[in-house]
Amino acid sequence: MFGLAAVLAPHSAFAAKVQKKFVLDAKYQPQTVDFPNSYLVGTVVVDPGNRYLYLVETGISARRYGVGVGKAGLAWSGTAQVARKAKWPSWMPTANMIKRDPAKYGKYAKGLEGGPSNPLGARALYLYRNGRDTYYRIHGTTEPWTIGQAVSNGCIRMLNDHVTDLYDRVPIGTTVVVL
Template identity: 50%
Template structure:
């Protein structure tokens, strides 16, 4: 076998392997982070591959623009239509595992404040200082870079979709709130939705 034939066969094998390899999660470009008031890293490479942001096939009867949260699988889908969606890996807290149903985004905040719950204060007494006005938005705030607040009519469900600085949380059943995405992912999602966007939370 000549060297050129070996190279030809090797190139065919490489092409076949590339075709069998799923597209990288960066097929959904990261949003512009340069104008954020606090540093935000595009650190999805620190997240397990299957939980990285990607556009993929997704069969649903929900209309384009709908958010579907699958807390058990720890994924959040933004429905694009034509059988596709953008899938984000998520971290799901206790509240995110105990509530399901339909709601709409009734409030959207950039770098939101956070008011600790009695449970948080019982575990971390020093947080009591943030009860009057809440913890200001920033790198120390567990709500991250963005927050989407879910309402049913005029009633706040207390269910939030928000950001996190900690990539190790993605894909796990652990978060300070309900459902959290990487900060870069919640910024991407925030840029795609609006007040009134329908959100469907599947049963855990």
């Protein structure tokens, strides 16, 4: 492929999916909500059952975002810290992802550079526990219609605009609690 067609063509199977039309349910738009809690201000709390991520603003409120979460058997819970942040991060499927679905992930075994066709989207927050990478991320997505669903390999996915907003608000060292 050459010329304009090469520029417009998706660079991966993931990019092709971005073309799909969707309307995000209003409840998944970022908004400040009542959130009585005992967390420190700035803590990120993920509620996978309800498909929300909360950024604690006070003892009674939080900024809420809609998220996509891990499929049954692939979700995780616990406490971690944001140890690294990246803009337009590169991505490589884990060995377990390739083992579970070699047809889908095997071709990406050497990784995929960051950009609009990368499944991690515009930003990624890397979650570590006890100084070790959990391999779970809070990241953007090339599949925005999956917000509000349990579809991922365990990561927390957000719309690219939403994860960019969160990225700008959350410093390295932030505590993340996944219920």
